[in-house]
Amino acid sequence: RPAPALSRAAMEANTSLWHSYLGVILSRERQRMEHFQRAEDILLTLLESVHARDPRFLVDYARNLEAFEFSLCASEDAVTLEVPLRVDGDTLRVLARRRGDSPEQGGHAAELSTCCLELCSPGADLEDWTGAVDGMEHCLLPGKILQHLKELLVSAIVRCQRLFLLQPGDISAENLREDAMELSLLIRGSWKPIRFDIVPVVRRQQEPLQLRRRQSDRGFPAGSLRRATEEVHFVPASPLCWRSSTHLPLLKLLRGVDSLQGPRLDSLRLLDQLREQDWGGQAGTGTLTFQHLKMVLLWSTELFPSPEDWQDLEGSVYRLLVILLRCLATQHLPHFLNPEENLFQGMAPDLASLYPKVESFAWDPQRFLRFHFGLHGFSGSCQADTKTRALLQLPSKDGFCWDTAYFDILLSQFQVFRIQDSARRSAASQLLARIRQETPQQS
Secondary structure: OOOOOOOHHHHHHHHHHHHHHHHHHHHOHHHHHHHHHHHHHHHHHHHHHHHHHOOOEOOOOOOHHHHHHHHHOOOOOOEEEEEEEOOOHHHEEEEEOOHHHOOOOOOOOOOOOOEEEEEOOOOHHHHHHEEEEOOEEEEEOHHHHHHHHHHHHHHHHHHHHHOOOOOOOOEEOOOOOOOOOOEEEEEOOOOOOEEEEEEEEEEEEOOOOOOOOOOOOOOOOOOHHHHHHOEEEEEEOOOOOEEEEOHHHHHHHHHHHHOOOOOHHHHHHHHHHHHHHHHOOHHHOOOOOHHHHHHHHHHHHHHOOOHHHHOOHHHHHHHHHHHHHHHHHHOOOEOOOOOOOEOOOOOHHHHHHHHHHHHHHHHOHHHOOOOOOOOOOOOOOOOOOHHHHHHHOOOOOOOOOOOHHHHHHHHHHOOOOOOOOHHHHHHHHHHHHHHHHHOHHHO
16 A cells, blocks of 8 residues: 655655654653652652661662653653662572562563572671572562561651651652552652652672674664673562563663664654554553553664664654564564563553554554644544555564564555665565565465
């Protein structure tokens, strides 16, 4: 279903529409950041009080990555804030456990296998946080640490209010739950409170990860992957076990993308606004999250490493779109650092209804690039294009459907390829010929 060729005047009007939509998004960013910083100041005041009561909980003032991520979001989603523990992670013995050894709790899927952290040289100042697990006597128990941190947070709120360091209504602790693997606080930064999910973390140096299918920093600034993954962060997975968190490594990679030329992050901003306004459910809440789109951007950075791919806003958005459509059609979004993990696992019914909305935008973005208030959600027709969907649902034999040439074919389908590299054009043509030969009924 190729779109009609656009005249020069129509192309200029189309470009203006994309940038006008982005301009409205960017115009609100400064105010959002001011709200975040006010909420962050309140939280740091609280954590300083916690540290004064128990110095084993450290205050990390370098929160620029969380602020950076918050500035990109269309909605005020929860902010994950890791509170480092004064524990020498390099002296711990790490005992990996199988995925089935302990139930996942707190709504988190295990990013890597869970593990136990044993103190090789038990210290007197950590005895109240340890216990026996699998025959080991001196293991750090996340459940004990979380309970202690929760008690300190509650007492710190009361203390700071008595000293007039906090005003009534600045903080709400009503979301603190006994069984959660993070401690949620609602903090007033503006008319709408911001939710901070506080997570204790044990830091440990590690060898650079041997990432599957990735031998270099393809598409990223040199050294980005090594710097992002040289330190492992263990966070609670259950009252007894820990898991390796990719929260900060992914944010470091996102910051690396920000240093590259082209409107890459603007593409993320624009798609996240569409997710919030048109692709979500009631009041913008839906299956697709900002975290999913962030993962799509990281994959697009690797799969489209050429600066030629990121010269204009429309083309940049479509780089993310073709990857997102492939993941929605196959109901499989691989984690960027752990590709064996499917971030769309168990979401099939919702993804099926979301796919035609996203494809409708890909075919006719002008219908979406406008702000509306009141009812959320796209209300137009969402009939999917059968030929496009057949191409998107091709089985991935030998990984050829997770390759630049395959996504170049999809870009050509939407008439946004515009690449002069003869080698890439040849690779896409050869792959298309192979697809037609192997699946003639879908050609």
